[in-house]
Amino acid sequence: MNIIDELLWRDAINQQTDADGLRELTDSKAVSLYCGVDPTGNSMHIGHLIPFMVLRRFQLAGHRPVILIGGATGTIGDPSGRQSERSLQTLEQVQENVDALTAQMKKLFQAGDDNQVRLVNNYDWTKDMNVIEFLRDFGKNFSINTMLAKDVVASRLDSGISFTEFSYQILQSIDYLHLYQHEDVQLQVGGSDQWGNITSGLDLIRKKEGNEAKAFGLTIPLMLKADGTKFGKTAGGAIWLDPKQTTPYEFYQFWANTDDRDVVKYLKYFTFLSKEEIEALEEKVATEPHKREAQRTLAEEMTRFVHSEELLEQAKRISAALFSGDIRSLTADEIEEGFKEMPTFTAGKESKNIVDWLVELGIEPSKRQAREDITKGAISINGERVNELETEITAEQAIGGKFIIVRKGKKNYSLVKLG
Known part of the structure; x- marks a missing residue:
């Protein structure tokens, strides 16, 4: 199955800049593609995972992912999805976050010495750029009228947007151009709110490399729960990948408590189970929902993927002990984890x-x-x-x-x- 067909079956594509061209490209060769995350914190949460799950699928299909940690863009802040200016972090804090996110990405993508996965930091190619070079070589290629029309900017005009955040799409466009030129990247993947930034990058590539440059963009649908609320948020806050911020038991329980109406969607999007396996679980949801087999499978797959087999087994032990009341089977550390949110x-x-x-x-x-x-x-x-x-x-x-x-x-x- 072509990777695009698999993504379509999994409902993981929102927009493509050139669907036919991307299909032809992925049929013809192993493609280098990238997705970025800004180090605004020292851990990703499960909402951040959404585009990276697509990147991982490309990797498993034989393509070459490039993961960009935004050491430069993270010092500025993406205005997407915000109605006010971000508080700027110190360069030292940004670097600490870069290091933490890099470690998370290496674990998720099993990055080793085979160079199948590349991790890059946009600070490396922007730190020596002076303001004259930025304005002459790049700013000249951007129309203010076009930038104002981008949804992310237009939504901020009433409340106000600084020149710093206004310039974010220029920096992200420079990223795509740099990766196109130096890493043979031909596809950028991002959330639906990144469409404007992605198309700006494609425009810059064509202005610099010519209209025949083969570069593409693909965005992921906004993920909402069946009740219409945003995915990944709970009464207690975000579900973090860092086990110190969200314990593996809490992480496991988040997925285990998925609504019947959402569980098949999440199985398609967040697991690497086959079409046949997911369809079998979908049948179980319809005929034996009380057994919650689909939710249990989802929780196991995600906890194993983000944490480890060992921490998955620990989360299951805590869950079983709390269900049965066999508290003495737990260690003190497991009790501290399992009862973290209890009185x-x-x-x-x-x-x-x-x-x-x-x-x-x-x-x-x-x-x-x-x-x-x-x-x-x-x-x-x-x-x-x-x-x-x-x-x-x-x-x-x-x-x-x-x-x-x-x-x-x-x-x-x-x-x-x-x-």
């Missing part, structure tokens, strides 16, 4: 009667309620139900010497840290 309390290490302990911590509102819940068997400590009002809570019960897990009812967990 947390701090207690001393001295022994206390369970009724007093629960009330003093605030897990129970009163001694009367605590006694009632214990008597009814609604309270569990570290997965073991407590029925006796005389039960003592001691430091020896703490898992790893650190944590005691209280469950009230079937689903209300609290994490108690011993201080």
